[in-house]
Structures are given as structure tokens and as C-alpha cells.
Amino acid sequence: MEGTKITLALKEFPILKNCTDREIEWLGGKSTTKSFFKGESIYKEGEEAGHVYFVMEGSAKLGITSSVGKILIKDIIHANDIFGENIFTQVNVRKEFAEVMKGKITILSIRKEDFQKLILHNQKFANDVINLVVLRLNGLEKRMENFIFKKAKARIVDFIVSTGKTRGIKIGIDEMLINHGMSHKEIAFLTDTSRQTVARVLGELKKDCLIHFSSRKPSKILIRNLANLSSF
Numbered sequence: 001m002e003g004t005k006i007t008l009a010l011k012e013f014p015i016l017k018n019c020t021d022r023e024i025e026w027l028g029g030k031s032t033t034k035s036f037f038k039g040e041s042i043y044k045e046g047e048e049a050g051h052v053y054f055v056m057e058g059s060a061k062l063g064i065t066s067s068v069g070k071i072l073i074k075d076i077i078h079a080n081d082i083f084g085e086n087i088f089t090q091v092n093v094r095k096e097f098a099e100v101m102k103g104k105i106t107i108l109s110i111r112k113e114d115f116q117k118l119i120l121h122n123q124k125f126a127n128d129v130i131n132l133v134v135l136r137l138n139g140l141e142k143r144m145e146n147f148i149f150k151k152a153k154a155r156i157v158d159f160i161v162s163t164g165k166t167r168g169i170k171i172g173i174d175e176m177l178i179n180h181g182m183s184h185k186e187i188a189f190l191t192d193t194s195r196q197t198v199a200r201v202l203g204e205l206k207k208d209c210l211i212h213f214s215s216r217k218p219s220k221i222l223i224r225n226l227a228n229l230s231s232f
Contacts, residue, residue: 003028006108009056013080015132018124027118031108036060042098042107043084049094052084052115058105059181063189064096073189075136076101076182078167085115086133102181147192155191156201160211161230164223174225181219205229 006028010016016024031054036042042053042060055077062083063073074096077083083098119126146155160178168176182190184198191198202218205211210229212222223229 006031006033010054010108013054013082015082015128016125018128019118019122023118023122023125027110027114028108030114031110033106034109035104035106036100037104038100038102040100042100042105043094045094045097047094049084049092050112051109052082052112053098054108054110055079055081055083056106056108058103059101060098060105061101061186062096062098071189072192073186074140076180076190082132085129101186143192152191152193152197153201153204155193156187156198157205157229157232159187159191160205160221160223161226164226164229168223168226171222174227176223176226177220178223179220184218205232 003025007021007025010024010028011021016027019027033056045065057079059079060077060083061073062075062077063071065071075083077098084094119129146158150158163178163180164176167180168178170176180187183195184202185195187193187198188195193201202211202213202221206213210224210232212224213220
């Protein structure tokens with residue numbers, strides 16, 4: 001990817017909103033473009049944490065594997081997101097894995113040292129990165145609370161609502177379309193439920209006219225009314 005195109009693409013990232021054009025151009029010059037395909041690992045648990053990644057297109061899942069082999073999906077990363085950004089600890093190996101969800105993902109790989117240079121040079125950018133790390137940690141904390149205090153159906157509804165709020169496309173007055181791009185099994189990992197439970201709950205919500213989806217494209221969900229679903 002040409003330098004000018006990389007610079008223009010980086011300007012679309014919310015995390016860089018407080019960076020100057022010169023800083024973004026410098027960051028683009030320090031980056032390497034890489035592509036991965038469905039099922040491929042971007043990095044694995046235990047590997048050296050030497051880079052930060054900017055997603056140009058596609059999506060990836062971040063997760064950890066327990067000692068008994070159970071997978072916990074920590075987060076889903078989409079275009080214009082970054083990941084691998086938690087570089088403020090002394091731990092130099094990954095405690096999570098990153099894997100392509102579907103199709104193809106194109107990322108910009110930036111060395112940790114270069115990312116840190118920009119953080120030291122731009123205090124507002126540093127604050128934005130810290131806020132992102134805190135936001136993601138709060139998201140994990142909320143999931144733990146939901147697991148303890150909410151039933152499976154409520155956790156799945158929360159997933160749909162939060163996806164609608166962050167990535168939904170408004171259609172008409174009340175309806176909103178989301179394309180989460182996940183299988184029932186992956187939603188189950190993210191909501192700490194089972195694949196069968198996800199399928200059942202989505203079917204119930206469709207029957208109650210709270211959402212709609214087709215059997216051909218189940219990853220696309222039309223939320224009939226976000227407020228009604230939020231209060232469900």
C-alpha cells in the first residue's frame with residue numbers, strides 16, 4: 001500500500017484524532033501492511049508482544065485459552081480499531097491470541113517502540129490510548145458481572161444491543177441493522193453461553209418481533225426497535 005494511501009487510511013482511525021498530519025504520516029512510514037485469511041493466527045498466546053496493529057479492513061477475535069482448553073473470546077476487532085495496544089506493562093509476551101474471523105483482514109503492523117515514541121511525544125494521544133485500554137478492561141469486568149448476575153438470554157440481548165449501539169446502521173425511524181459476522185458458536189464464546197442457547201434465544205427474539213434475520217445470512221440482524229430491545 002502506498003504511503004499516501006496509508007496516511008489517508010490512518011486519518012480514519014478514531015484513536016488518532018488528536019494526532020497531527022505530520023505525526024500520522026510519520027506513523028504510516030513506520031508501518032508494514034499485512035493480510036491474513038479466515039482461521040489464520042495474527043499472533044498466538046506466548047508470542048513476543050512486539051507490535052501494535054491497526055485494522056484497515058476485516059475483523060478479528062481476541063481470546064484466551066484456559067488450562068482445560070476452553071476458549072474465552074475477550075473482544076471482537078473491526079475496521080478502524082486497533083489491538084495489541086496494551087504495552088504499558090513489563091510483560092513482553094502475549095496473554096491472548098488474535099485470529100481472523102472471516103474472509104480477509106488487512107492490518108498495519110507498527111513496532112511497539114515506534115508506537116511508544118508517539119505516545120511520549122503526544123500527551124493527548126497517550127490519554128486516548130490509556131482510555132481505550134481502560135474501556136476494554138471495563139468491558140471485561142462488565143461481562144464478568146453479567147455472567148454472575150444475568151441469565152443467558154439477557155447476556156445475548158446485551159450483545160445485540162451493544163453491537164447495535166457501536167456498529168449499527170440506522171434504517172428508518174426505529175430499526176437498526178447490524179452485521180456482527182460471527183457464528184452462533186462465536187457469540188456463545190463472547191456471551192459465556194452455549195451455541196444451542198444462542199440459536200434458541202435468537203429464534204425467540206425473532207418470534208417476538210424484536211429482531212429479524214434470514215437463515216441465509218444469520219450474521220445480519222435487523223433490530224426492530226433498539227429501545228424496546230434494551231428494556232427487554
